[in-house]
Amino acid sequence: MGRAEIARSLGLSTQAVSNIIAELQEDGLLVETGLRSGGRGLPAMQYGVNSAGGYALGVEVRPDAIFTAILDLHGQTVVTRRRTLKSPEPAKVISKVLKLRDEMLAKTGLSEGQLLGAGVVMPGPFGQTGLSGLGSDLAGWQSVDAAALFEEALALPVELSNDANAAAMAERMALGLSHFAYLYFGAGLGLGIVNQGQLVTGIFGNAGEIGHVPVATPKGPLPLEALLSRVSVQEHLGKGPLDIAALGALFAEGDKGMMDWLDGACAALSQAVGLLENLFDPQTIILGGAMPAGVLDYLVAHTELPTLSVSNRADNPHARVQAGASGRMTATLGAAALILNRAFTPQAAAL
Amino acid sequence: MGRAEIARSLGLSTQAVSNIIAELQEDGLLVETGLRSGGRGLPAMQYGVNSAGGYALGVEVRPDAIFTAILDLHGQTVVTRRRTLKSPEPAKVISKVLKLRDEMLAKTGLSEGQLLGAGVVMPGPFGQTGLSGLGSDLAGWQSVDAAALFEEALALPVELSNDANAAAMAERMALGLSHFAYLYFGAGLGLGIVNQGQLVTGIFGNAGEIGHVPVATPKGPLPLEALLSRVSVQEHLGKGPLDIAALGALFAEGDKGMMDWLDGACAALSQAVGLLENLFDPQTIILGGAMPAGVLDYLVAHTELPTLSVSNRADNPHARVQAGASGRMTATLGAAALILNRAFTPQAAAL
DNA sequence: TGCTTAACTCAACCCACTTGAGTTATCAAG
DNA sequence: CTTGATAACTCAAGTGGGTTGAGTTAAGCA
Numbered sequence: 001m002g003r004a005e006i007a008r009s010l011g012l013s014t015q016a017v018s019n020i021i022a023e024l025q026e027d028g029l030l031v032e033t034g035l036r037s038g039g040r041g042l043p044a045m046q047y048g049v050n051s052a053g054g055y056a057l058g059v060e061v062r063p064d065a066i067f068t069a070i071l072d073l074h075g076q077t078v079v080t081r082r083r084t085l086k087s088p089e090p091a092k093v094i095s096k097v098l099k100l101r102d103e104m105l106a107k108t109g110l111s112e113g114q115l116l117g118a119g120v121v122m123p124g125p126f127g128q129t130g131l132s133g134l135g136s137d138l139a140g141w142q143s144v145d146a147a148a149l150f151e152e153a154l155a156l157p158v159e160l161s162n163d164a165n166a167a168a169m170a171e172r173m174a175l176g177l178s179h180f181a182y183l184y185f186g187a188g189l190g191l192g193i194v195n196q197g198q199l200v201t202g203i204f205g206n207a208g209e210i211g212h213v214p215v216a217t218p219k220g221p222l223p224l225e226a227l228l229s230r231v232s233v234q235e236h237l238g239k240g241p242l243d244i245a246a247l248g249a250l251f252a253e254g255d256k257g258m259m260d261w262l263d264g265a266c267a268a269l270s271q272a273v274g275l276l277e278n279l280f281d282p283q284t285i286i287l288g289g290a291m292p293a294g295v296l297d298y299l300v301a302h303t304e305l306p307t308l309s310v311s312n313r314a315d316n317p318h319a320r321v322q323a324g325a326s327g328r329m330t331a332t333l334g335a336a337a338l339i340l341n342r343a344f345t346p347q348a349a350a351l
Numbered sequence: 352m353g354r355a356e357i358a359r360s361l362g363l364s365t366q367a368v369s370n371i372i373a374e375l376q377e378d379g380l381l382v383e384t385g386l387r388s389g390g391r392g393l394p395a396m397q398y399g400v401n402s403a404g405g406y407a408l409g410v411e412v413r414p415d416a417i418f419t420a421i422l423d424l425h426g427q428t429v430v431t432r433r434r435t436l437k438s439p440e441p442a443k444v445i446s447k448v449l450k451l452r453d454e455m456l457a458k459t460g461l462s463e464g465q466l467l468g469a470g471v472v473m474p475g476p477f478g479q480t481g482l483s484g485l486g487s488d489l490a491g492w493q494s495v496d497a498a499a500l501f502e503e504a505l506a507l508p509v510e511l512s513n514d515a516n517a518a519a520m521a522e523r524m525a526l527g528l529s530h531f532a533y534l535y536f537g538a539g540l541g542l543g544i545v546n547q548g549q550l551v552t553g554i555f556g557n558a559g560e561i562g563h564v565p566v567a568t569p570k571g572p573l574p575l576e577a578l579l580s581r582v583s584v585q586e587h588l589g590k591g592p593l594d595i596a597a598l599g600a601l602f603a604e605g606d607k608g609m610m611d612w613l614d615g616a617c618a619a620l621s622q623a624v625g626l627l628e629n630l631f632d633p634q635t636i637i638l639g640g641a642m643p644a645g646v647l648d649y650l651v652a653h654t655e656l657p658t659l660s661v662s663n664r665a666d667n668p669h670a671r672v673q674a675g676a677s678g679r680m681t682a683t684l685g686a687a688a689l690i691l692n693r694a695f696t697p698q699a700a701a702l
Numbered sequence: 703t704g705c706t707t708a709a710c711t712c713a714a715c716c717c718a719c720t721t722g723a724g725t726t727a728t729c730a731a732g
Numbered sequence: 733c734t735t736g737a738t739a740a741c742t743c744a745a746g747t748g749g750g751t752t753g754a755g756t757t758a759a760g761c762a
Contacts, residue, residue: 002740002741003740003741004739004740004741005740012719012720013719013720013721014740014741014742015719015720015721015741015742015743016718016719016720018741018742019718019719020718036740038729039728039729039738039739040728040729040730040737040738040739041727041728041729041737041738041739041740042725042726042727042728042738042739042740042741043727043728043739043740044739044740044741045740045741125661178554179553179554191630193551193630195546195549195551195552195553195558196549196552198546198547198549200544200546200551200631201546201547201632202530202546202631202632202633202661203529203530203632203633203634204632204661204664205632206632206661207546207630207631207632208630208632209629209630209632209661210629210630212625212629212659213625213626213629213630214567214622216565216567216572221567221572271565274563274564275564275626278560278561278563278564279542279544279558279559279560279561279564279630280551280553280558281552281553281554281555281556281557281558281559281560282553282554283554308563310476310553310555310557310560313555353709353710354709354710355708355709355710356709363750363751364750364751364752365709365710365711366710366711366712366750366751366752367749367750367751369710369711370749370750371749387709389759389760390707390708390759390760391706391707391708391758391759391760391761392706392707392708392709392757392758392759392760393707393708393709393710393756393757393758393759394708394709394758394759395708395709395710396709396710
């Protein structure tokens with residue numbers, strides 16, 4: 001955008017914008033991106049964010065592994081790292097994260113000072129809740145203030161979030177949506193809710209625990225997670241743990257068990273879609289996370305969209321359900337996106 | 352609060368606060384509320400909002416009636432009016448609303464200029480959706496820009512909302528909660544969701560359509576609204592339309608049909624509570640609206656709270672479910688509260 | 703009685719932003 | 733090719749909402 005255009009959209013004078021641009025340019029956060037073509041008057045000098053003006057660190061802590069990534073200001077992945085973990089004990093996690101950070105900085109030639117902040121993803125729910133002890137929480141972290149711990153160790157501002165919320169914010173950056181629900185395939189099934197561009201986190205950051213919501217099946221009500229999650233495919237197939245590539249291969253060859261599971265998953269998803277649409281009135285519902293892209297696409301294509309829904313309207317410009325980013329690193333990249341999102345969106349302190 | 356206290360909590364200098372207070376006092380929005388007692392130093396002059404500094408108009412349009420109210424800046428009801436309506440045709444509604452406003456102004460001796468804005472409540476969902484034509488929407492309003500229409504007719508800023516959201520905001524003012532879900536008994540069952548002090552409205556303002564969410568019953572899944580709403584009591588009792596007083600009387604005398612209905616309602620509410628808690632992680636869930644207070648209290652007392660919930664935690668300072676304001680005017684007062692809420696909370700324009 | 707504490711005022715200052723006039727580069731009509 | 737309209741941009745002076753720091757007042761406490 002040019003100065004005048006920015007000024008109009010911000011309600012400032014062009015002079016003010018000029019001053020601010022000069023400052024940001026000096027700090028290396030903005031770069032000229034060429035002159036505007038066509039139109040009357042003096043051609044406007046265009047500006048854009050300098051992708052190298054700063055970097056965001058993303059950290060995902062899993063029970064058995066740590067994933068890290070660095071994104072630039074354009075949201076492009078600069079470098080990623082994965083490391084297995086013997087035990088998720090806080091002290092070990094912290095030292096491993098520091099090591100991975102240093103490795104990534106060394107490899108890319110970046111300095112610690114160029115990191116704007118760190119997004120940290122950990123399995124929720126946070127604190128002692130009625131869902132604790134179901135295997136989804138992280139041993140040794142129940143009574144630890146994780147955000148403060150990382151903040152001190154990394155000497156960076158930290159945003160703590162669960163996997164689904166982080167992945168949702170990454171998708172928000174990519175698609176520019178303001179209202180959506182994000183169904184995230186992790187160990188179980190997570191949900192990120194974005195309303196007016198802001199995450200709906202709940203009072204303790206535990207919003208979006210959709211996995212335990214019951215859905216109707218021919219055999220009676222079952223938790224959504226029992227029909228729509230990686231664990232549920234694996235149990236349905238009965239071949240033990242399978243990684244994304246293995247699931248993708250089974251899907252590609254049209255494996256009977258897989259297609260069978262998909263039938264049940266589509267039925268469950270259809271109910272979840274109805275629920276989410278009627279509760280949140282989103283622009284769209286996005287599926288993403290640790291699932292093969294083909295499976296996500298199949299779910300999107302074959303899920304029956306409920307008619308009894310506020311989203312069943314003729315003037316809806318978005319697909320009601322769509323596939324987002326897939327793969328194992330989705331949440332890690334989303335963690336870093338939390339920092340970018342914070343840097344780029346205005347926050348009002350609510351009373 | 353005194354100047355120094357305000358300055359600290361706002362991060363401004365005392366001088367800046369002094370200047371602003373002087374201005375607000377001149378405009379009649381602030382009044383001195385006496386000196387602080389006890390403590391060292393010069394006793395602080397306390398200030399509070401002048402309840403007579405402005406007034407908010409609340410309008411609720413129903414298929415067969417119009418309710419209006421005026422609240423002062425403390426949220427106190429100044430005057431209310433009800434008028435039946437033969438047809439909810441836009442032109443008739445507008446002229447009736449103007450008449451009611453003038454009546455209320457005349458009765459209280461207020462002037463039009465003292466009204467800060469109007470909150471308007473209409474039955475949702477807004478626009479053509481998959482839930483249209485189910486009897487909940489208002490004839491003649493489907494393709495009308497209601498907000499603009501009221502804005503022009505009343506020459507006031509207008510906030511348009513559905514009944515549940517409006518009632519939720521009224522409750523927010525009263526209880527000072529930042530995260531909660533509000534189950535509102537209207538014709539059907541509405542839901543208002545507040546996260547970080549802001550309403551979760553969805554992209555078209557239709558969020559919170561919980562009435563059609565299925566819940567499990569011994570006879571198979573039924574819409575929540577079929578078990579937990581005024582219509583459902585009436586159908587269960589089979590005595591035709593009953594007003595709040597009649598329902599309250601039946602409840603007081605322990606009517607068999609009523610207690611029977613309450614059993615089913617509690618079971619349904621229990622499931623709804625689990626759903627809302629796991630999706631939103633609220634501080635509390637509030638029941639309110641057009642139901643006798645006794646019935647709301649009974650529901651709160653006898654609903655089994657699900658254990659499999661993120662809200663089932665020892666350190667939760669709030670009751671998980673509680674009763675809010677009951678009665679027929681709840682949403683109307685909530686409409687006016689929308690204006691007060693807007694006046695008192697900072698809004699960040701999201702990109 | 704005198705010291706400490708704290709709220710508040712006064713007056714000078716600061717800085718982000720606006721205002722208004724002037725400059726430059728492009729398009730389009732004569 | 734010339735001329736005028738259009739639009740982005742710069743320069744320099746001005747403005748207002750805020751800060752800063754010193755001084756004033758009134759209460760509690762030793």
